[in-house]
Amino acid sequence: MNVSYEDLLSEIRSLRAEVAALKKENAQLREEVAHLKEQLKLNSKNSSKPPSTDQNGTNNTLKKKGGARPGHLGHFRPLFSVDQVDAVVELPAKNCPTCGGTVQPSGEPPSIHQQVEIAPKPYIVTQYNREHFYCPCCRKYGAAPLPSDIGSSAFGTRLSAFMGFLTGTCRLSRRITLSILKEGLGLRAAVGTQSNIENRVAAALKPSYEEIEKQVRNSDETKHIDETGWKQWGKREFVWIMSTSSGAVYKIQDGRGAVCRDALLGTATKKRVAFVTDRFAVYHFRGPHQYCLAHLKRDIKRFAERAGLDGEWGQVMLEYLKTIFKLWRDYREKQRSRRSFRRKSRRYRDDFEYGLLVASTKKKHSPSLRRFARALLRRAEKLWVFATRDGVEPTNNQAERDLRGIVITRRISYGSKSERGSRFIERINSVVTTLKRQGKECLDYLVAALSAWKVGSPAPTVFSRPCYTP
Numbered sequence: 001m002n003v004s005y006e007d008l009l010s011e012i013r014s015l016r017a018e019v020a021a022l023k024k025e026n027a028q029l030r031e032e033v034a035h036l037k038e039q040l041k042l043n044s045k046n047s048s049k050p051p052s053t054d055q056n057g058t059n060n061t062l063k064k065k066g067g068a069r070p071g072h073l074g075h076f077r078p079l080f081s082v083d084q085v086d087a088v089v090e091l092p093a094k095n096c097p098t099c100g101g102t103v104q105p106s107g108e109p110p111s112i113h114q115q116v117e118i119a120p121k122p123y124i125v126t127q128y129n130r131e132h133f134y135c136p137c138c139r140k141y142g143a144a145p146l147p148s149d150i151g152s153s154a155f156g157t158r159l160s161a162f163m164g165f166l167t168g169t170c171r172l173s174r175r176i177t178l179s180i181l182k183e184g185l186g187l188r189a190a191v192g193t194q195s196n197i198e199n200r201v202a203a204a205l206k207p208s209y210e211e212i213e214k215q216v217r218n219s220d221e222t223k224h225i226d227e228t229g230w231k232q233w234g235k236r237e238f239v240w241i242m243s244t245s246s247g248a249v250y251k252i253q254d255g256r257g258a259v260c261r262d263a264l265l266g267t268a269t270k271k272r273v274a275f276v277t278d279r280f281a282v283y284h285f286r287g288p289h290q291y292c293l294a295h296l297k298r299d300i301k302r303f304a305e306r307a308g309l310d311g312e313w314g315q316v317m318l319e320y321l322k323t324i325f326k327l328w329r330d331y332r333e334k335q336r337s338r339r340s341f342r343r344k345s346r347r348y349r350d351d352f353e354y355g356l357l358v359a360s361t362k363k364k365h366s367p368s369l370r371r372f373a374r375a376l377l378r379r380a381e382k383l384w385v386f387a388t389r390d391g392v393e394p395t396n397n398q399a400e401r402d403l404r405g406i407v408i409t410r411r412i413s414y415g416s417k418s419e420r421g422s423r424f425i426e427r428i429n430s431v432v433t434t435l436k437r438q439g440k441e442c443l444d445y446l447v448a449a450l451s452a453w454k455v456g457s458p459a460p461t462v463f464s465r466p467c468y469t470p
Contacts, residue, residue, distance in 0.1 A: 034307075121186065161450050165443055168198070175191065178191065202427050209427040211463070213249045223242050224393075225264070225265075235254070237252055238254075239426070240260060250430050252422040272288065274392045278292045290385040292395050320355065338390075359372075360373035405429065406429065
């Protein structure tokens with residue numbers, strides 16, 4: 001069979017087109033397989049996944065041996081003062097516990113051993129007998145009113161504050177809290193009663209919450225901002241936090257856009273204060289703004305685990321970040337001066353930016369890496385604010401730690417079921433976090449705030465040093 005030259009040429013072109021299509025498909029499949037393999041390797045060290053999702057052996061903290069480290073001095077329980085001791089039992093020494101022989105006093109002061117016990121009935125029940133009367137003027141019957149500081153609840157101020165403290169900040173569910181009251185204190189209460197008490201505690205903490213919100217917004221301290229998911233009766237919401245060295249304010253809102261961000265910050269963005277956040281698009285502030293380098297390190301580690309040129313680039317960039325973090329730790333632990341840290345880290349900061357420039361222009365790198373490098377280069381000044389401005393941290397760990405309790409609460413209780421439940425969570429967490437940051441007693445303050453709310457008095461201030469007298 002004779003084949004013409006034109007037919008043969010057409011067949012060759014067809015085969016070439018088919019080979020080109022197969023090569024393109026092969027490249028796409030290889031890229032897809034590499035992407036799927038990368039997804040399988042994701043963990044808390046190279047992505048935003050929580051540590052609880054890590055497989056066995058992924059989280060290095062599980063491999064650390066427990067117990068005190070060598071050289072640890074130890075901590076011991078301090079003794080109660082004399083006025084706090086309710087009973088003293090004298091134990092004279094008569095016979096030696098080793099041989100049974102008669103002993104003589106050595107003249108040394110006695111050894112003190114103190115033991116604390118719960119009373120069989122650790123609560124006080126007060127009964128108010130309200131006399132009934134008839135008023136000839138109003139022609140009405142009634143009963144003597146209760147004292148203004150008592151209220152109409154069957155639970156007293158300290159007990160109500162304690163119940164709100166357990167569910168609000170100790171991350172206990174309502175039913176577990178009621179079980180503690182029943183088994184530990186011998187008190188019975190309903191779930192609805194617990195909810196009503198939380199509502200009263202939230203109302204009492206409203207002035208304190210507004211004070212903290214105003215103080216944190218107007219403060220010149222560095223502000224750490226972050227958000228995490230929340231549920232209100234199954235509806236998707238978010239818990240925002242703005243944290244400083246002196247306080248923290250939580251706000252539950254129905255979104256994570258610019259409107260919710262501005263509702264949290266208020267007028268804070270109008271001042272030349274520094275912000276520390278992750279690289280979420282809504283956080284593009286003007287002025288001093290530090291990106292979290294811990295998030296950046298995690299993202300680069302994902303590239304470092306790839307094969308080929310992307311992996312080599314990631315390994316080099318991780319070494320730069322590791323050195324910068326080491327220099328920062330030396331400065332924070334006062335082993336290096338501020339001037340020395342800036343001068344020494346300058347070289348590695350420049351090398352890091354040069355590595356981003358290479359990755360953004362070299363076509364041998366993957367498209368995802370090129371996009372990643374270009375996005376960082378456009379805002380490279382946000383990577384090193386901590387190196388040039390005092391009081392700024394290179395990571396957003398402070399906000400992450402402050403949100404950890406909220407995340408655990410969400411996992412246990414699945415969020416809140418009403419608007420007043422959300423207000424209780426944000427107010428009591430703001431107040432307790434701020435008080436702990438200032439080294440103050442939380443329960444005593446809750447009792448004082450609840451007592452002031454019952455009589456209509458101003459709530460005690462959070463940021464001064466009053467003596468809370470419940």
